[in-house]
Amino acid sequence: MRRCFNLTFALVLALAGCTAGNRPPTGSTDGATPMSMDSGTTPGLDATTPPPPRDAGVFDPFDPDGGCGASAIPTERLPGSLLIVFDRSGSMNNDTTPTRWQQSVSAINAVLATLSDDLNVGLQLFPYASSGSDNCTVELAMGRPNVPIAPLSTTRAQIMSALAAARPEGGTTPIYEAARQGYRYLDTLSGPGQRGIIVVTDGGNNCMDSERAAFLAQVQMERTSRGYLTYAVGLDESNNDLSTMAFNGGTPRTPDCLPECRNRSCLTNADCASGRCVKLIDDSMFPGIPIPGECSCRGDMDCPSPLTCRPDPNPLCGLLGSCADQCQGTANCCHYNAAGASFRAEFEAALADIASRFLDSCVFALPRGSDPASFDPALVNVGVTFDGEPRTVLRRSDDSSVDSWRFSSDAYESIVIQGPICDRLLSGAATVEIVLGCPTILI
Numbered sequence: 001m002r003r004c005f006n007l008t009f010a011l012v013l014a015l016a017g018c019t020a021g022n023r024p025p026t027g028s029t030d031g032a033t034p035m036s037m038d039s040g041t042t043p044g045l046d047a048t049t050p051p052p053p054r055d056a057g058v059f060d061p062f063d064p065d066g067g068c069g070a071s072a073i074p075t076e077r078l079p080g081s082l083l084i085v086f087d088r089s090g091s092m093n094n095d096t097t098p099t100r101w102q103q104s105v106s107a108i109n110a111v112l113a114t115l116s117d118d119l120n121v122g123l124q125l126f127p128y129a130s131s132g133s134d135n136c137t138v139e140l141a142m143g144r145p146n147v148p149i150a151p152l153s154t155t156r157a158q159i160m161s162a163l164a165a166a167r168p169e170g171g172t173t174p175i176y177e178a179a180r181q182g183y184r185y186l187d188t189l190s191g192p193g194q195r196g197i198i199v200v201t202d203g204g205n206n207c208m209d210s211e212r213a214a215f216l217a218q219v220q221m222e223r224t225s226r227g228y229l230t231y232a233v234g235l236d237e238s239n240n241d242l243s244t245m246a247f248n249g250g251t252p253r254t255p256d257c258l259p260e261c262r263n264r265s266c267l268t269n270a271d272c273a274s275g276r277c278v279k280l281i282d283d284s285m286f287p288g289i290p291i292p293g294e295c296s297c298r299g300d301m302d303c304p305s306p307l308t309c310r311p312d313p314n315p316l317c318g319l320l321g322s323c324a325d326q327c328q329g330t331a332n333c334c335h336y337n338a339a340g341a342s343f344r345a346e347f348e349a350a351l352a353d354i355a356s357r358f359l360d361s362c363v364f365a366l367p368r369g370s371d372p373a374s375f376d377p378a379l380v381n382v383g384v385t386f387d388g389e390p391r392t393v394l395r396r397s398d399d400s401s402v403d404s405w406r407f408s409s410d411a412y413e414s415i416v417i418q419g420p421i422c423d424r425l426l427s428g429a430a431t432v433e434i435v436l437g438c439p440t441i442l443i
Contacts, residue, residue, distance in 0.1 A: 059441075060393060061381040061383075061393065061435045061438040061441070062381075062383055062391060062393065062433070062435060076364070076365060077362065077363065077364055078191070078193035078194065078363045078364065078365055078414055079118060079119060079120055079193050080119070080120065080193050080194040080195065080196070080358050080361050080363065081120040081121075081122075081149045081186070081189055081191075081193055081194070081195045081196075082119075082120065082121050082122075082149070082195075082196055082197070082198060082354075082358055083121075083122045083123070083124055083145060083149055083182050083185065083186065083196075083197045083198070084108070084121065084122070084123050084124065084159075084197075084198050084200065085124045085126060085178050085179060085182045085197050085198065085199045085200065086104075086108075086123060086124065086125050086126070086163075086200045087126060087173060087175075087178075087200055087201035087202060087203070087235075088101070088125045088126065088127070088166055088167070088168045088169070088170075089126075089127060089168060089169075089170050089171065089172060089173050089201075089202075089203065090168055090169050090170050090171055091168070091171075091173075091202055091203055092104070092168035092202055092235075093167075093168040093169075094202075099168075100202055100235055100236065100343070101168045103343055103344040103347070104200070104235060104344075104347060105163045105164075106344065107344050107347045107348040107351060108159070108163065108351065109160050109163070110348055111348055111351040111352055111355060112152065112156050112159060112160070113156070114352070115152055115355055116152070117151060117152050117153035117156075118151050118152070118153070119151065119152050119355075120149050120150060120151055120152070120155075120193075121149065121150075121152050121155055121156075121159070122145055122146075122147050122148050122149035122150065122155060122159075123145060123146050123147040123155075123158075123159045123162055123163070124138075124140070124145035124146055124147075124178070124181065124182055124185070125146050125162070125166055126138045126174060126175075126177075126178035126181075127170055127172050127173070127174050127178070135170070135172060136172050136174040136177060136207035136208065137174070137177075138174055138177045138178045138181045140181050140184075140185060143184070143185065143188065144185070145181075145182075145185055146162045146166075147159050147162050148185075149185075149189065171289045172206055172207055172289055173201060173203045173204065173205055173206050173207070174205065174206075174207035174208070175199060175201055175204075175205040175207075175241065176205055176207065176208055176211050176212070176215040177207060177208065178199065179197060179199055179215070179219070179230065179245070180215070180218070182197040182199075183197070183218075183222050183226075183228060186226075186228055187226075193363055193414070194227065194229065194358065194361050194363045194408060194414075194416065195226075195227065195228050195229075196228055196229030196230060196231065196249075196251075196358055197228070197229075197230055197231070198230075198231040198232070198233065198351075198354055199230065199231070199232045199233070199242070199245065200233045200235065201232075201233075201234065201235065201237065201242070202234070202235035202236055202237050203237055203292070204237070204239045204241060204242075204265060204292035205241055205292065206267075206289060206290045206291060206292055209267060209290065209292075212241070216241070216244050216245065216248055217248075219244075219245050219248040219249050220248035220249070222249070223248065223249055223250045224409075224410065225409065225410050226409050226410075226411075227407075227408040227409030227410075227411070228249075229249055229250050229251050229358060230245050230246065230248070230249025230250070230251060231246060231249065231251045231335075231336075231354050231358070232245045232246045232249070232251075232334075232335035232336070233335060233336045233337070233338065233347065233350050233351070233354075234333075234335055234336065234337040234338070234339075235337075235338055235339075235343070235347065236337075236338070236339045236340075236343065237337065238261065238262060238331050238333050238335075238337050239262055239265055239292070239294075240259070240260050240261065240262050240264075240265050241265065242333070242335040243257070243258065243259050243260070243261045243262070243331075243333040243334045243335050244259040244260065244334070245335065246333075246334040246335040246336075247259040247334040250400070251334075251354075251357070251358075252334040253333070253334050253335060253336055254332075254334075255401050256332070257332050257333060257334035258304050258305075258331075258332050258333065258334070259334060260304060261304055261331040261332055261333035261334065262294055262304065262307070262327065262331055262333070263294050263295050263296075263297055263302060263303055263304070263307070263326075263327040264294070264295040265292055265293070265294060265295075266292070266293050266294065266295050267290045267291075267292060267293070271295065272295035272296065273295070274295055274296045274297065274298055274302070274324075275296075276295065276296035276324040277293045277294070277295060277296075278293050278294055278295070278296050278312070278324050278326055279291050279292070279293035280293070294326065294327070296324035296325055296326055297309035297325050297326060297327050298325070302327065303327035303329075304327070304331065304332070305332065306329055306330070306331075306332060307327040307328060307329040307331055308327070308328065308329055309325050309326070309327055309328075310325060310326065310327075310328045311323065311325055312324055312325065312326055313326070313328065336350035336353070336354070338350060361416065361422070362416060362417035362418065362422040362425050362426065363408055363414050363415070363416050363417075364414060364415050364416075364417065364432055364434070365413075365414055366380075366407075366412060366413060366414050366415050366434065368412075368436075369436055375412070375436070376436075377407065377412045378439065378440055379436055379437050379438060379439060379440065380396075380415075380434065380435070380436055380440055381393065381394075381434070381435045381438055381440060381441055382394045382396075382405045382415060382417065382432070382433070382434050382435075383432075383433045383434075383435070384417065384421060384425065384430055384431070384432055384433075385430060385431045385433070386424065386428060386429070386430045387428070387429045387430070391433070392421070393441065394417065394421070395441045395442055395443040396440050396441065396442050396443065397418075397442070397443035399443065400418040400419065401418075401419060402418075402419045402443065403418075403419035403420060403421040404417075404418055404419055404443055405417050405418065406418065415434070417432070
């Protein structure tokens, strides 16, 4: 996965703002009547509140006749920082040969070996389990994970060593707290590059379950307010928590995936309208530790598409207790899932895809001109020029699947170029230009 980058970046800063008298015309460039624009202030906003985006319509902000004088200043793509939040609970030491833990560690090591040395990666193991203890603690000594984020030239060997020394133990899976500790650590990092976590687990959260709604809302807030992305990988595990984490964290596996991709999660029968909470592991195996399950179904209407309601697949269910129909099939979840005989290959492919999407991301610095105090996030436009092609003026959008751009966070420190055009940027010579001063063109 090592890539050679041959990119030329330029930042174009407006020397003259687009006032009511010198704004470029808006509307279609094919002769249609331009739209007028209100030059007044936005009601309800004081001088310190950034205005909402104003759609400038269709025009070329790079046109020198548009009234926005410009001067080129060099800029560069910013490397990302990713924290691997890795489950080391006892269930990772399952009865397969090799175990789920051994296969996962081998997959992580294999992918790390292919990544560029200047990419920033760290490792955090959870839960903190001391000598057979079962608890919901996630320990970051001095606020630092097992391997603090740094260039892989430094952390690759450290991550491999930490994984080799660790052992899976304990019966709890405190996913919420592990992710929250990861976010707190990202807060301590400096620099405007893209930041994120990847949560890797073989189970559902079974600590502080009452925090579910607040935690999933926090995942979304960490993305919208701080620009932190959250990836999720299930190891032989698909559940609504992981799927919603990926969706809210801005990393859906496919555009049409479902955040609630499985039937309702549960801890007891009281959690289910059907009255049955079906669990793969009996609660008696881990006394005092809640084991997540999934509500039974009473018909296909209880199951998220494309799942269907079918009889309990466990041939021993009649001996172990009453049988219950379950939602079965391949769920359209937003997180990655490595399962079955191809477990290691699928996990390795998931990590490689995440590395491609995140670590080789199209994030660019966004200086604020000679007068940073006057920077206006509603007056930013982006253009990309490939060798031998005319400039493409990108529109701003929250849809990562289309050629567009967005701010990496509400702090407006950097921009993210997204969609298929990002792949072209990473593989060929191009010039990226940013114009400050003309109303943002939106999708």
